[in-house]
Each structure stands twice: as structure tokens, then as C-alpha cells.
Amino acid sequence: MKPFHSYQNPSLAIDLVVFGYQQRTLSVLLLNRNEMPFKDTWTLPGAFxxxxxxxxxTCSRVLKTKLxxxxxxxxxxxxxxxPERDPRGRVIAIAHYALINPKNFAITAxxxxxxVQWFDIHQMPELGFDHQEIFTQALQRLRSKIxxxxxGFELLDDLFTMPELHELYECILDTTIDRRNFRRKILDAQYIINTGKKREGLQNRHPDLYKFNKKLPKNAFQLNIN
Structure with a gap:
């Protein structure tokens, strides 16, 4: 057996897909690089x-120092x-995804x-490296996991209305969901709790405000939208 030091060691990198939801739009946060490779190209945030x-x-460092x-x-x-995913050499990326409410953060480059900018997931620029593939897998994971x-509640305010939750699911899943069936399934699953408060400031409407049920047992929720 060869000694350990005789093996070539690849570099490990962390790449982050940061999703945000605002104005009924699911967005992803991208950086425009100012160094080679892919200088002046939009990419996912990341670090070695x-x-x-x-x-x-490393994820925490990227989020704090770069964003x-x-x-x-x-x-x-x-x-x-x-093997050829990074022109600088042998780099293996361990991808992660993050979910945030953009209203809670002042984004800095x-x-x-x-x-650094938010992009609608349907209007993204061409990405450097293999970041389009990473983004696609992250979106598939989010659509499955929700x-x-x-x-999904990481993307909403602490208090939200049923229509706002319904719009979030339709936006992420990119499909139309029957409102009455959605409401029934969400309430039957005890997924959310009615706070007894109302959304004010809407003309002729004062919808109930809900919050996430933090005591919901793990794996206790399944939403069949068919």
C-alpha cells in the first residue's frame, strides 16, 4: 500500500443555492465574480x-462574509x-441550499x-462552472421536500394568511393547486395554527393570520396536491 502522503488530494469546495421568496416570486441569489476563472460571470456563492x-x-462563513x-x-x-468541473484543478463541490426571507436581510457583496443580486428562477443568466446543474438539483429537492x-415557512413572515401560503406552494411547485383542497389538507394535517389575529389593511377583507405548528411531529405531513 502506498503511503498516505503519496496520494494526490483534491480540493473541497462548498457551493450554496440561496432561495428567497418575495412578491410572489421564487428567486435565487447569485454573485458576479471579479476574478478568474469566470470573471464577470454570475455564479452561486461558495468557498473552499x-x-x-x-x-x-464553511457554509456559515460564505453566508456571513460574502452575503x-x-x-x-x-x-x-x-x-x-x-473531474473537469473547475478549470483551476481537481475540485469536488459539496452543494447545500438555504432558504431565507429576503426582507430579513440586507444583502451585501x-x-x-x-x-450580488436576486434573480427570478425563470429569468436567470448563464452560470459559470457547473452551477446550473447544482441549481437544478436544488430546485428539484425543494419542490420535493415542500x-x-x-x-416553506422559512420563506414567509412569521405570521401569514392561507392565500399567502397557497401562493407560495403554487410558486415553488410551478403549478395550479385547488384552493379548497389545499386549505382542507393543510388544516387537517395541523400544519399551521390560527393565531386569532387578522391581516389588516386589505380593502373589504381581513383574512386570518396563521403560524407554523412547531410541535408538529417529524414526518407527520404529506401534501398530495393531485
Missing amino acids: LQMDERFKD GMDNVYLEQLYSFDE GSMAND LYFPV
């Missing part, structure tokens, strides 16, 4: 894993290991970016 870091530590964010919902997605786990 440092020797004393765990994956979640000005902290304490967000984060989930590991998949590894991307094509770090020193390695010309700009049917059985309450990740």
Missing part, C-alpha cells in the same frame, strides 16, 4: 473548505465530482464579487 472547518462552518447573512435554514444537497416537510 479550510482544514479546520466542517461543511457547516451578510447569519442563522438561516441550511441543508446539504449533493456532491458534484466531475463580499470582496470577491462585483455584485410536500412532506415544512421548509
